[in-house]
Amino acid sequence: MAENSNIEWTHHTFNPWIGCTKVGPGCDHCYAESWDARGLQQRETRWGAHAARTRTSAANWRKPLAWDRAAAAAGERHRVFCASLADVFDNHASIPPEWRDDLWWLIAATPNLDWMLLTKRPGNIDRILPHGWSGGWPNVWLGCTVVNQAEADRDIPKLLAAPAAVRFLSMEPLLGSVDLRHWIGSQPYLPGASTHVDANGYERQDIGGGIIDGLDLVIVGGESGPGARPMHPDWVRSLQDQCQAAGVAFHFKQWGEWAPGFFGNGQPLGCFNDAGEWVLPVQREWAMQDRQLMTRRGKARAGRMLDGRSWDEMPGLRS
Template identity: 30%
Template sequence: MGVKSKIEWTDNTWNPVSGCTKVSDGCRHCYAERMAKRLAGRCGYPAHDPFSVTLHPDKLYAPLHWRKPRRVFVNSMSDLFHDDVPDYFLDEVFGTILACKVFKNEPDHIFQILTKRPERMRRYFTSSSPSDLLQRWAQTMKWVAMVEDPDVLFSELVFSETCHDWDSNGRNSSGSEYKPWGYTNKLFPLPNVWFGVSVENQTTADERIPLLLQTPAAVRFISAEPLLEPVSLRWLAAWDGKASNPQSSMTNEYDGLRKLDWVIAGAETGHNARPMHPDWVRGLRDQCQEAGVPFFFKHWGKKEAGRLLDGRTWDDMPPISAK
């Protein structure tokens, strides 16, 4: 079984990595750091420095054993794209996610990955071709993911998925030409992964969201928690590649990029939590409603209980088969 989560927008957490370092003001009262101190010397957390970045290879393949489809928050106790997480370990994480997709029919697990380091995320997914990434991920599962036919390796199964433009019935109905690793569109971007960035203010939104939009992804989202000031989102509507963004002076650099698919907002929790003004979260909600983007309000934080915003609960999410 996975670790059930109290986080309102997910079902389970999966932590193949723990530990992190602070990169911006939103990290000041990090809940993961507080939790890691409680776990010092237990559950794989180092006794002397429990929040140091630590790899947990023994947890890599846990999702392969979860039969019931679920939403999985990847690394609630860390940042998967921290510089101290080597590329080979990222390959293993995404190898597991790829295996979950290849072995099971939709709907399947949805892996929700949230980072404050989108520059590393973008670099990882764009410095190699889709076929190279798929081959690397498949190789990590070579002796882990077992195929029904004992004479077929998992890497060979993934290879076969990319040789023709197969339809949903497994037929080459389009008459596509045989091209080894030539048809990656059904597996890349990974359709069972949602990528998001954490933003707490306008500065981090302006820095991180464009990098997220430049990263290949089936679904892109932001988590504005803790929300520390009003944030104007300039990425809720897809631009046509010609006109400048009507909500800002930005012009050509970001034209034609895809839009955000989901917005989460919430206040800070824990000791010394900083308050969130209701108008800040209303502003995000109103921008989402105008653009037709799902909006999820998580909570008011320590200062006020509950999830109601103007008399209702906002828990909209992208459809599982959004992309």
């Protein structure tokens, strides 16, 4: 699916700068930091609260202009994930305002690209958005990472408070069961938010002073790499059911390191017990009982099929 990216839900990835700080349990096994550590191009690390972020090359900054021309020539819209090795809404002191100004100019100059700005810091969105944002730019999708119910309760209202053409979640690595029903669909319910009747006579809710709509896209994936935590299939099925009921696009990215079922061949075997707890290694007698067995197969072999099919939905592109 991705033309110049290995990430299944985008065509391209663009990093205006590199570096970040871990802010939650989803960051525990940060792939970006591990990738950077293998081929670090400078002596000092770019990761952590006291590490300076570094801007990428001028040649890298020119790539989106070429992608935009290619998308226009093909009569298509291409998605750009910004940024896979950083956080656009990171408020670290080493990121000067000029870098952000250059990024907003680049986004405005590439109208054939849909920019997917994913953050773990949705509370910073409002003060970092550019002048003239108003109701949002048509080629910018705003998203935040949510890995468990606590993060959903805390961060989704912050995301929905910011106007945007599309709002989405990246639930990777999914670390528990999450109920999104308050926030998906065109008329979400947010406990404690004030309501009013709009010009068309529909009741709407306000949060942070702005009229909001619900989430448009939910991306779900399991964790890969060393130390990867398994993902219970029922957590994924529940999210797919919630999205389908609300008419919200659902995209299943991957199982990650662990796949459901028993595949043998000496591969590590674990299970979720009756209490939903992860058990590794699995006891032999449990393998014959009604428990959710998981086999460590690696990302490529585990694949991305959910109940016999792939889920590649995007807003405006429903399966």
